Amino acid sequence: MLDQTGFKEWIHRDLNRLDKLLLTLATFDQPIDLNGIRGRAAEAGWRFPKAWNLSSILGRSNGLAIRVPLGWELTESGKSYLRNLGLTTLSPSAVKVASDLRTHLERIQNPTTRAFAEEAIKCHEAQLYRSAVVMSWIAAVDVLHREVVAHHLAAFNAEAKKVNSKWKDAVNEDGIGLMKEEDFLNRIAGISVIGKNQKDELLKGLKLRNGCGHPNSLQVGPNMVASHLETLLLNVFEKFET
Structure with a gap:
């Protein structure tokens, strides 16, 4: 801190x-x-x-x-x-998001997801905004991958083959991870794991993650990151069992 x-x-x-x-x-x-x-x-x-x-x-x-x-x-x-x-320059809304995430962190059972989420929170609190975006996105995708494997694997593979006949059935999270994340979000929206509006917001998050994960001129501030974290909190972490 x-x-x-x-x-x-x-x-x-x-x-x-x-x-x-x-x-x-x-x-x-x-x-x-x-x-x-x-x-x-x-x-x-x-x-x-x-x-x-x-x-x-x-x-x-x-x-x-x-x-x-x-x-x-x-x-x-x-x-x-x-x-x-006065120790931080984070806005009250950004502080609130970090606090809410820490509250939810206690309920995350999967150690991998928990580690990524906790690191994202620490990055946010330390004002390492690009890192916070990247780490929180990794945690959210991990949650979605495990949700599909646990409850929607057959439907997911069928939807994937409908779009791409060359798709090889996934049997675990690693197999699903071979699909591009944008395609993955479209496929799980196609089988109603997430709604269209949720998909649209998550695609924005993916775009921000890609911008933060590569050297470029993108400027990222605390409120932008707070909004990103809140989107993931409301639409992934709190929606699906973690």
């Missing part, structure tokens, strides 16, 4: 003890012990006074930070608190 350069600027501001600790936790992607917290601050040229009881301060944070077996970590409430403090 916070890189080293930004942390160095923030930690030297006139902030209260809890805020400084939360900012330090925001530089980690995983739980960290007290020595790690002190070490990270020292790397930025600031030392927590020995008189400060870090565990006690964090323990009274009202859920902004929690202690887990591997150490302390920032909660979603803690991240929202820091955003309100």
Whole structure:
């Protein structure tokens, strides 16, 4: 959530003890012990006074930070608190989308999909917008592939052969992955896995993904990415069992 350069600027501001600790936790992607917290601050040229009881301060944070077996970590409430403090340049709508995605992330059972979705959220929060678009699209396509294999494989293969007589029946996600993604969206719309309007919106998402996945002059901002993520959330992640 916070890189080293930004942390160095923030930690030297006139902030209260809890805020400084939360900012330090925001530089980690995983739980960290007290020595790690002190070490990270020292790397930025600031030392927590020995008189400060870090565990006690964090323990009274009202859920902004929690202690887990591997150490302390920032909660979603803690991240929202820091955003309100001014830590991010994301718009409120973009922050809301990221929060909604994280809520849904807890319900994703497939480890592959979960990993891609979580990385997309992290990219979005870190303002790596092109990466967020690409990773979220990979996660969404993975969901659609598994939905077809689980519930619509025979109909999908029949539809694919109707359009292309040379299509070789797919038996798993890898087989479906041999089809171009635009064709795949058209085929699953043809068998009513998704509706026409959903297909049209997903084709826009595919176009954006292609633009973000290759070197070009395309400019991508937080609101554009938030809209893309919301489209995938509403039309893929929340619609199909993940």
